[in-house]
Amino acid sequence: xxxxxxxxxxxxxxxxxxxxxxxxxxxxxxxxxxxxxxxxxxxxxxxxxxxxxxxxxxxxxxxxxxxxxxxxxxxxxxxxxxxxxxxxxxxxxxxxxxxxxxxxxxxxxxxxxxxxxxxxxxxxxxxxxxxxxxxxxxxxxxxxxxxxxxxxxxxxxxxxxxxxxxxxxxxxxxxxxxxxxxxxxxxxxxxxxxxxxxxxxxxxxxxxxxxxxxxxxxxxxxxxxxxxxxxxxxxxxxxxxxxxxxxxxxxxxxxxxxxxxxxxxxxxxxxxxxxxxxxxxxxxxxxxxxxxxxxxxxxxxxxxxxxxxxxxxxxxxxxxxxxxxxxxxxxxxxxxxxxxx
Amino acid sequence: xxxxxxxxxxxxxxxxxxxxxxxxxxxxxxxxxxxxxxxxxxxxxxxxxxxxxxxxxxxxxxxxxxxxxxxxxxxxxxxxxxxxxxxxxxxxxxxxxxxxxxxxxxxxxxxxxxxxxxxxxxxxxxxxxxxxxxxxxxxxxxxxxxxxxxxxxxxxxxxxxxxxxxxxxxxxxxxxxxxxxxxxxxxxxxxxxxxxxxxxxxxxxxxxxxxxxxxxxxxxxxxxxxxxxxxxxxxxxxxxxxxxxxxxxxxxxxxxxxxxxxxxxxxxxxxxxxxxxxxxxxxxxxxxxxxxxxxxxxxxxxxxxxxxxxxxxxxxxxxxxxxxxxxxxxxxxxxxxx
Numbered sequence: 316x317x318x319x320x321x322x323x324x325x326x327x328x329x330x331x332x333x334x335x336x337x338x339x340x341x342x343x344x345x346x347x348x349x350x351x352x353x354x355x356x357x358x359x360x361x362x363x364x365x366x367x368x369x370x371x372x373x374x375x376x377x378x379x380x381x382x383x384x385x386x387x388x389x390x391x392x393x394x395x396x397x398x399x400x401x402x403x404x405x406x407x408x409x410x411x412x413x414x415x416x417x418x419x420x421x422x423x424x425x426x427x428x429x430x431x432x433x434x435x436x437x438x439x440x441x442x443x444x445x446x447x448x449x450x451x452x453x454x455x456x457x458x459x460x461x462x463x464x465x466x467x468x469x470x471x472x473x474x475x476x477x478x479x480x481x482x483x484x485x486x487x488x489x490x491x492x493x494x495x496x497x498x499x500x501x502x503x504x505x506x507x508x509x510x511x512x513x514x515x516x517x518x519x520x521x522x523x524x525x526x527x528x529x530x531x532x533x534x535x536x537x538x539x540x541x542x543x544x545x546x547x548x549x550x551x552x553x554x555x556x557x558x559x560x561x562x563x564x565x566x567x568x569x570x571x572x573x574x575x576x577x578x579x580x581x582x583x584x585x586x587x588x589x590x591x592x593x594x595x596x597x598x599x600x601x602x603x604x605x606x607x608x609x610x611x612x613x614x615x616x617x618x619x620x621x622x623x624x625x626x627x628x629x630x631x632x633x634x635x636x637x638x639x640x641x642x643x644x645x646x647x648x649x650x651x652x653x654x655x656x
Numbered sequence: 657x658x659x660x661x662x663x664x665x666x667x668x669x670x671x672x673x674x675x676x677x678x679x680x681x682x683x684x685x686x687x688x689x690x691x692x693x694x695x696x697x698x699x700x701x702x703x704x705x706x707x708x709x710x711x712x713x714x715x716x717x718x719x720x721x722x723x724x725x726x727x728x729x730x731x732x733x734x735x736x737x738x739x740x741x742x743x744x745x746x747x748x749x750x751x752x753x754x755x756x757x758x759x760x761x762x763x764x765x766x767x768x769x770x771x772x773x774x775x776x777x778x779x780x781x782x783x784x785x786x787x788x789x790x791x792x793x794x795x796x797x798x799x800x801x802x803x804x805x806x807x808x809x810x811x812x813x814x815x816x817x818x819x820x821x822x823x824x825x826x827x828x829x830x831x832x833x834x835x836x837x838x839x840x841x842x843x844x845x846x847x848x849x850x851x852x853x854x855x856x857x858x859x860x861x862x863x864x865x866x867x868x869x870x871x872x873x874x875x876x877x878x879x880x881x882x883x884x885x886x887x888x889x890x891x892x893x894x895x896x897x898x899x900x901x902x903x904x905x906x907x908x909x910x911x912x913x914x915x916x917x918x919x920x921x922x923x924x925x926x927x928x929x930x931x932x933x934x935x936x937x938x939x940x941x942x943x944x945x946x947x948x949x950x951x952x953x954x955x956x957x958x959x960x961x962x963x964x965x966x967x968x969x970x971x972x973x974x975x976x977x978x979x980x981x982x983x984x985x986x987x988x989x990x991x992x993x994x
Contacts, residue, residue: 394788396912442968442972446972446975446976447972447975448968448971448972448975449925449926449971451732451788451925452919452925452967452968452971453968453971455912455915455916455964455967456916456963456964456965456966456967456968456971457964457968458912458964459916459960459961459963459964459967460960460961460964460965462957462960463957463958463959463960463961463964464957464961465957466955466957466960467957467958467961471955471957569957573909574908574909577792577795577796580789580792581792581793581796584789584792590786590788590789591786620804620807622800622803622804622807622808623800623803623804624800625796625797625799625800625803626796626797626800626801626803626804627800628796628800629793629794629795629796629797629798629799629800630793630797630800632792632793632796633778633790633793633794633797636785636789636790636793637778637782637785640782640784640785643784644784
């Protein structure tokens with residue numbers, strides 16, 4: 316952040332310390348992921364295999380893409396609870412479309428779903444940025460609306476695997492260099508978002524608005540437009556993931572991805588995205604996603620009953636945020652001691 | 657002798673302002689719904705039926721009462737649905753293990769209270785953490801514990817007197833309605849007539865200022881979170897009595913329904929604003945709306961849309977009013993300047 320008003324030397328000292336903590340956080344998270352993996356490998360020899368990692372990453376890809384969008388939303392001090400419903404609606408409409416026009420190229424279905432997602436996200440964004448409704452309420456309200464619309468457009472029926480053309484279903488199992496195409500898609504999104512958040516003007520503006528909307532407004536940024544943009548991006552990603560989801564599970568239902576928004580928020584929080592806005596890194600979100608993905612993959616492999624997964628996931632999140640707070644407190648205290656009197 | 661100036665916090669009474677209150681708008685909507693519903697079915701507008709209908713929606717209303725406190729403090733608790741599930745599951749299991757039902761109900765309330773206290777403990781120990789994030793993780797944990805305990809089974813076979821809680825009557829009034837009314841009065845008094853309630857408002861308006869003026873912020877937050885846990889336990893009892901059995905996946909999504917009802921009742925998520933009566937009226941408005949749409953055979957999905965739109969409009973209306981008033985004031989200033 317270049318918004319500090321302290322003298323250069325002090326800012327520099329503070330910044331190196333802050334980056335140190337930032338690194339520590341990510342290193343800690345990475346170490347924990349490695350620990351989980353090693354433990355699993357010790358219990359089950361099949362963990363460190365190519366197929367399993369392919370599975371793990373492909374399963375985590377949708378979560379990871381959504382977490383990128385959610386990171387931007389949280390950076391602007393917002394939250395979007397409507398993404399699960401948005402995902403279901405876009406996925407459902409795309410599935411109905413491919414069921415109707417069977418010759419449609421899957422890429423078109425993806426684009427179509429993305430457009431619907433963008434439209435849904437734009438509505439949420441408008442309500443948040445231009446009507447001044449708090450994000451949690453706006454997205455909660457639209458969550459109900461999109462979920463209702465999903466049931467209405469489908470007439471409360473499922474779109475099952477037999478109705479979908481093979482080209483569409485095969486898309487999910489397509490492999491490129493023996494690696495599933497979903498992993499490449501997610502990787503591409505991570506590269507684009509890394510560049511977008513760190514090296515483009517709009518990307519930096521999102522952080523500026525998030526760390527201090529007032530100063531951003533004084534410096535001539537339109538906080539409203541940036542806020543709106545963030546929800547549009549989130550919506551677009553949800554729509555895109557809706558199609559990926561439907562193709563992967565080969566079925567579109569009214570309750571698709573119900574409650575999935577909480578997993579996405581959890582991945583962001585684990586990745587160190589600050590709920591008070593202004594902070595959050597693509598690398599952190601990647602690690603947060605990988606941790607959740609690794610847990611989901613590892614627990615069945617060590618014969619842990621599927622019923623334990625929720626509790627373990629929740630406990631990991633709680634411990635992670637508490638440890639993070641303790642570390643931060645410690646650092647703040649050291650900073651205070653070092654302050655020249 | 658100069659006249660003593662009296663400073664009063666009360667605004668002068670004005671009839672217009674009185675009727676422009678959010679609660680009156682809600683009441684109008686409520687009456688409109690009753691009129692429309694009575695057009696739909698000739699049997700609708702019947703005292704017995706109206707009273708009976710309340711048992712279809714009042715179970716989650718018990719959480720709305722403490723949620724008003726939480727939201728007035730400017731915070732949020734999304735773990736309540738999972739708390740309901742965990743306390744219901746433990747009640748069922750302890751009954752199955754041979755505990756008499758009355759003791760099992762105590763277990764249920766205690767589990768709810770413990771869940772709420774755990775949230776409160778974490779939130780007061782680690783003040784930097786956002787309530788949304790902490791309760792998100794405990795939401796996953798509580799539901800997770802319920803899943804570990806009961807896996808995919810259900811427990812039931814409760815004594816018949818227990819089921820009375822769901823549909824039984826105390827004279828002409830269902831137990832559920834009577835107990836809800838008692839709780840509503842209790843919580844209303846607590847919020848509006850005690851120093852505890854004033855302190856809750858103070859925390860919501862400005863936490864730092866209230867801390868510096870001697871409000872025990874942490875203690876009050878802890879008590880409020882404990883209360884919402886306890887009331888989730890109460891909901892668990894009524895929900896289980898209504899359904900006759902319980903599973904780990906009951907009450908899914910209750911947190912969002914409860915928050916929606918509270919916000920519809922005019923409680924501002926920005927904190928410091930809102931009244932108990934608004935939330936109570938909103939509970940009945942949403943409940944009868946749901947029932948009326950059911951009478952018309954409107955599928956539940958459309959109801960979702962109606963509630964979603966209502967929720968956003970409810971929050972937007974005051975904003976639009978301030979926007980228009982601001983514009984008018986600006987125009988007025990400009991006119992005066994000329």
